[in-house]
Amino acid sequence: MANGGPVEHGFPHLDTVRASITALWKRLSHDTVHAFSASVAPADAAFADADDLHLGAQRVAREMVRHYRLPDARMIVGFREMTHAANVELAAGPEYFIELNDRFRTHRRDIGAALAHEVMHVYLHRLDLSLPGTRDNEILTDTAAAYLGAGWLLLDAYREDAASSQKLGYLTPEEFGYVLAKRALLFGEDPSVWFTSPQAYTAYTTGRERARRDERQPPLTAAGWAGRRRYARDRRHAGEDGPGPGRQDHPEAAYTFARDAAGGPMRVSFPCPTCLQRIRVPVRGRVRARCALCRTVLECDT
Numbered sequence: 001m002a003n004g005g006p007v008e009h010g011f012p013h014l015d016t017v018r019a020s021i022t023a024l025w026k027r028l029s030h031d032t033v034h035a036f037s038a039s040v041a042p043a044d045a046a047f048a049d050a051d052d053l054h055l056g057a058q059r060v061a062r063e064m065v066r067h068y069r070l071p072d073a074r075m076i077v078g079f080r081e082m083t084h085a086a087n088v089e090l091a092a093g094p095e096y097f098i099e100l101n102d103r104f105r106t107h108r109r110d111i112g113a114a115l116a117h118e119v120m121h122v123y124l125h126r127l128d129l130s131l132p133g134t135r136d137n138e139i140l141t142d143t144a145a146a147y148l149g150a151g152w153l154l155l156d157a158y159r160e161d162a163a164s165s166q167k168l169g170y171l172t173p174e175e176f177g178y179v180l181a182k183r184a185l186l187f188g189e190d191p192s193v194w195f196t197s198p199q200a201y202t203a204y205t206t207g208r209e210r211a212r213r214d215e216r217q218p219p220l221t222a223a224g225w226a227g228r229r230r231y232a233r234d235r236r237h238a239g240e241d242g243p244g245p246g247r248q249d250h251p252e253a254a255y256t257f258a259r260d261a262a263g264g265p266m267r268v269s270f271p272c273p274t275c276l277q278r279i280r281v282p283v284r285g286r287v288r289a290r291c292a293l294c295r296t297v298l299e300c301d302t
Contacts, residue, residue, distance in 0.1 A: 007160055007167045010174060011210065016136050017175055018276045020143035021182065025275040025293050027129045033294075037187045039149035040067050042194050045112030053079075053105060060112050061098065064119035067150055073122055077115070079105055085168050088118040090125045109196075113157040113168050116150035117141060138170040146171075146179040152191040155180065155200045173200065177207020185211060186274060214273040217254055219281075221299045228301070231255070235283060235302075239266060257283065268302050 011017075025033060044063045047056050054077070061075035072094045081102050089097040098118045104111050120141050124130065131140045145151035154169045155176040167173065180191050181204065195201045216222050218231035230253065238257035255270040266283045275294035281287050287300045 007158070007165050008172050010172055011178065013139050013171060013175055014178070014210075016131070016139045017143050017171065017179060018271070020131065020140040021147060021179070022276045022293075023129060023131065023140065024144055024147060025277065027127055030293075030295055033148075035069070036067075036148040037189075039152060039189065039191065039194075040064070040112075040116070045116075045153055047108040047111050049108060051108070053108070056108065057100070057111055057115070061115050061119065064112075064115050064150060068119055068123045068148070070119070070123060070126070073119075073126075075115075075119065075122075086114040086118045088121050090121060093122075093126075096122050107166075110153075110157040110166075110168065113153040116145045116153050117169060120145040120148075120150070135170070142169045142171045142176070143179050146176055147183050149183070151176065152180055152194055155203060156195050156197050158200050158203065159197050160199050173203030174206045174210070177204035178210050179207070180204060181208035181211035182274075184208070185215070214271070214276075217270065217273070219255060219268055219270060219287075219300045219302045220273070221286075221301050223301075235266075235268070272296055272298065 040063065045060055047060060057077040058075070061077050065071075065073050065075060074095045075098055076095060077098045077100060079100050079102050082099065085101050087099045098115065100111065100114055104114060124141060124144060129140070131137050142151060142154065145154060151169075155173060157166065157168045158173045158176075159166050169176065171179070184190060192201055192204050195204065216224060216227065218227045223231065234253060234255075235257060255268050257266055257268050259266050267280050268283050269278050269280045271277065272279050272291040272294060274296040275291060277291065277293045279289055279291055279298070281289045281300060281302055283302045285302060287302050289298045289300055290296070291298065
């Protein structure tokens, strides 16, 4: 929790965020991901100053349990002084103990954001889904919360001005915006109407532009003129290299070319813009590809 200190910006964890989205799709079925098409409603996570602290926290925790479809999980929420925003004790259940930073006694509007992250820890624990290392696992938790409809609260808790700052979670504000935009593109949702923080809205628009760039990368037909020209040059060079991986002249290109050792047809590999799993298709002009993981149909010019 950044509390008054500097807030990291940009996309320093983007590779891990993308790996987290792919891991979610692989662990959950297509139908399960689409079961989260409705986000947590602002009214369900609202917390007025007049609400009883503990009863209100329990109410919001129950809403997170309902949203994540954890019917037999019971969250017991308490408050204490700590460095981090919150902590959850992961055990066999069905009771889970969540401790929130004492700061939330007076910053009650952000209790929903903290609980969105902590209850997601329980959800991932029950799925037995994790990434190696504490840092990457926390990034997975933030990404999953945002992608499955509760993490917009974490971005809305980001506020920064000349005198103070606050940010919850391990993703940068722009990375939260990226994940929320990925979700919005999948479900036709606009989370920006729920933001109460103007800084959150700005971060979302930056992340949304980065997410839209994924849908304009060659060999997708939506790629722009410069990208298609670069792709054609790299494809020509790959063909000259013979069997094995083809080289890329552009460091940001997400695609790679390869032939098998037997000299078969050249193929191009690139990430699906929806689930970010890599897809391999033959290099033969116009191709319609269907991602086996998320079932997205992609129009390509290979």
